[in-house]
Amino acid sequence: MQKQPTIRDVAHAAGVSVAVVSRVLNPGSGPVAAATRGRVNDVMQTLGYHPRTAARELKHGPATTLGLLLADVSNPFFARLADHVVQEAHARGIQVLLMTTQEDDRLESERLSTLIERRVSGIIATPTGNNLEIWKKLQDMGADVVFVDRSIPSLPEVDVVSINNTESARAATALLAAHGHRRIGIISGPASSTTGRDRIAGHRQALEAAGLDQDDLLIRSAAFRGAAGGDAVTALLSLEHPPTALVVANTAQVTTVLRRLAHAGVSIPDELSVIVFEDSPWTELMTPPLTIVRQPIDLLARHSVQLALSNASGQTSGKPTTIRVEAELIERSSVARPGSK
Amino acid sequence: MQKQPTIRDVAHAAGVSVAVVSRVLNPGSGPVAAATRGRVNDVMQTLGYHPRTAARELKHGPATTLGLLLADVSNPFFARLADHVVQEAHARGIQVLLMTTQEDDRLESERLSTLIERRVSGIIATPTGNNLEIWKKLQDMGADVVFVDRSIPSLPEVDVVSINNTESARAATALLAAHGHRRIGIISGPASSTTGRDRIAGHRQALEAAGLDQDDLLIRSAAFRGAAGGDAVTALLSLEHPPTALVVANTAQVTTVLRRLAHAGVSIPDELSVIVFEDSPWTELMTPPLTIVRQPIDLLARHSVQLALSNASGQTSGKPTTIRVEAELIERSSVARPGSK
DNA sequence: CATAAAAGTGTAACCGGTTCCACTCTGTTT
DNA sequence: AAACAGAGTGGAACCGGTTACACTTTTATG
Numbered sequence: 163m164q165k166q167p168t169i170r171d172v173a174h175a176a177g178v179s180v181a182v183v184s185r186v187l188n189p190g191s192g193p194v195a196a197a198t199r200g201r202v203n204d205v206m207q208t209l210g211y212h213p214r215t216a217a218r219e220l221k222h223g224p225a226t227t228l229g230l231l232l233a234d235v236s237n238p239f240f241a242r243l244a245d246h247v248v249q250e251a252h253a254r255g256i257q258v259l260l261m262t263t264q265e266d267d268r269l270e271s272e273r274l275s276t277l278i279e280r281r282v283s284g285i286i287a288t289p290t291g292n293n294l295e296i297w298k299k300l301q302d303m304g305a306d307v308v309f310v311d312r313s314i315p316s317l318p319e320v321d322v323v324s325i326n327n328t329e330s331a332r333a334a335t336a337l338l339a340a341h342g343h344r345r346i347g348i349i350s351g352p353a354s355s356t357t358g359r360d361r362i363a364g365h366r367q368a369l370e371a372a373g374l375d376q377d378d379l380l381i382r383s384a385a386f387r388g389a390a391g392g393d394a395v396t397a398l399l400s401l402e403h404p405p406t407a408l409v410v411a412n413t414a415q416v417t418t419v420l421r422r423l424a425h426a427g428v429s430i431p432d433e434l435s436v437i438v439f440e441d442s443p444w445t446e447l448m449t450p451p452l453t454i455v456r457q458p459i460d461l462l463a464r465h466s467v468q469l470a471l472s473n474a475s476g477q478t479s480g481k482p483t484t485i486r487v488e489a490e491l492i493e494r495s496s497v498a499r500p501g502s503k
Numbered sequence: 504m505q506k507q508p509t510i511r512d513v514a515h516a517a518g519v520s521v522a523v524v525s526r527v528l529n530p531g532s533g534p535v536a537a538a539t540r541g542r543v544n545d546v547m548q549t550l551g552y553h554p555r556t557a558a559r560e561l562k563h564g565p566a567t568t569l570g571l572l573l574a575d576v577s578n579p580f581f582a583r584l585a586d587h588v589v590q591e592a593h594a595r596g597i598q599v600l601l602m603t604t605q606e607d608d609r610l611e612s613e614r615l616s617t618l619i620e621r622r623v624s625g626i627i628a629t630p631t632g633n634n635l636e637i638w639k640k641l642q643d644m645g646a647d648v649v650f651v652d653r654s655i656p657s658l659p660e661v662d663v664v665s666i667n668n669t670e671s672a673r674a675a676t677a678l679l680a681a682h683g684h685r686r687i688g689i690i691s692g693p694a695s696s697t698t699g700r701d702r703i704a705g706h707r708q709a710l711e712a713a714g715l716d717q718d719d720l721l722i723r724s725a726a727f728r729g730a731a732g733g734d735a736v737t738a739l740l741s742l743e744h745p746p747t748a749l750v751v752a753n754t755a756q757v758t759t760v761l762r763r764l765a766h767a768g769v770s771i772p773d774e775l776s777v778i779v780f781e782d783s784p785w786t787e788l789m790t791p792p793l794t795i796v797r798q799p800i801d802l803l804a805r806h807s808v809q810l811a812l813s814n815a816s817g818q819t820s821g822k823p824t825t826i827r828v829e830a831e832l833i834e835r836s837s838v839a840r841p842g843s844k
Numbered sequence: 845c846a847t848a849a850a851a852g853t854g855t856a857a858c859c860g861g862t863t864c865c866a867c868t869c870t871g872t873t874t
Numbered sequence: 875a876a877a878c879a880g881a882g883t884g885g886a887a888c889c890g891g892t893t894a895c896a897c898t899t900t901t902a903t904g
Contacts (some may be wrong), residue, residue, distance in 0.1 A: 181578040217861035241582030443758035444785035558891035
């Protein structure tokens, strides 16, 4: 990497002071004669000058970088979220530092340290649920943290953008109940996650509204990573009274669940009706096409970026904002009446 | 964001000079008495001190940030690539600035400017194919550019990591030929992309080796974005002599192709044998499970990061490196003998 | 025990921008 | 004609780290 020209090189070559060059660089920061501006611009062009972000950021904090801290990006849900966040940020001239936690507390805390050292203007994160002290510290430092998808109840001061998990799960289970199912299973996220808990709560609401028994054996919490979804399926199928319908409310485990069902030779929807929380184009290509809960990822992203940046620009309303967007239940063909087997 | 403590605050509180604090911060940069080190560390702890990356980067270039410039991250292929790149980078203490081009030259050039201004230590990119001058300039600046997945032939000086596209497509088409297919179609990426061209070349090699006619009507180039894949399917199906087998060599268009086939009521593999370049878990869940070409994304990522960083550390071998990893053809059930209809 | 070598520490310059303030030079107002 | 506003510019301090160098104190060596 050979030496790049600095602002002083440009100033010298253009026969002006660095202050003038800086003003050319930041229109509105002071007056510059049109002729001078032209000359400076020409020099910058021929010298191939690019101002260094690092130097600029030394003065003021970087209002130009956003930290995006996700569990992982292999999961298409997070991938699409990342894509939209990046686009929203770029549209505002902001760059995104992407980090992943692999759902691991220790990694999460390391990533957070890095973000603190970078003095990023905002952080959008799917928290693992631990590292409470660090999140609190970040808040005290005045960092603009937004939790997306999940949240941490013991940190009520943080802005949150998520889908209405309770309602989505309620609607899914209600649909199955309406088809006449009386034993409806659910495989949700870990109980330590708000998404996991909220979806189970919604499920229970629907059961109660339909006047159905609440059999805790039909409620399974599976970790986000690994093959926990498959194991939950096996457990459900080997029950004395297995479910006739299943809500897969853990997006990260949908494919492992379906694989296990296929291996077990369970036919959908004849033997088992299925609704999945997942919006991949593949769900429609399955045989039968799957009934899904679609999460409006673009909205999640837009609101998150907006919150992270509006806070940064000092519009601290004081109260933390919680935005809950509605998911959409899309009926296809994986739900039928029970007992058609 | 309230005022954060600086190195001078720490120095003052610990009763030492900033030089000592800096040495504590960077072990190996000079001697510090054990007692002093302890005291300084304690002070940093209680003050909640975090050194600012921006200040550190002012001195030397940032050997700590990598630019990752992808088409988009909605595409699971790029998403998994991003995931692995981030993990590899984190393992080396490097952060990743994620940017997307949406396959748009103008956006690409904007992103590149940003990366130049940040003086990132390396760039891993899937180039759109344009912006030749900027890439060249980056090279002249001594930036460490690595093209991954695709490349630009007129920039032979850049390191490239990709799969062996020609061989992968050849193997796919050869498998279909071995099953007795004589009219084999291919839907590949745009002719402007190396992946698109190379896969078509491999396809032609296989046809020739099998002694089959080369009917250009069976060779379709579809853009990466939009629904071009579906349209290509329609075109192929409405041919006077439609193909009996199809290679979908454009990962971004696999689902649009399959959707169109489903809508057209084409049954796989009875009416049409299919091989897709795609490694989603969903391919195995389809009816029938799809025969696929699996791309070793982890290897692509590992090699890219390695190249981007090894160059950065001054091990410029002089000659550009090209690493080609082999894809794996995984036979499942979407290929059968023709005419079983 | 003399003396060289090494350990421990502090001062100040530097990285490359931004910005406050002083200054000059027009053109305008009374 | 004096007073003044404001455009245009430059000098120098500053942001928060790193580091070359000078200096003092220990420790090792013959």
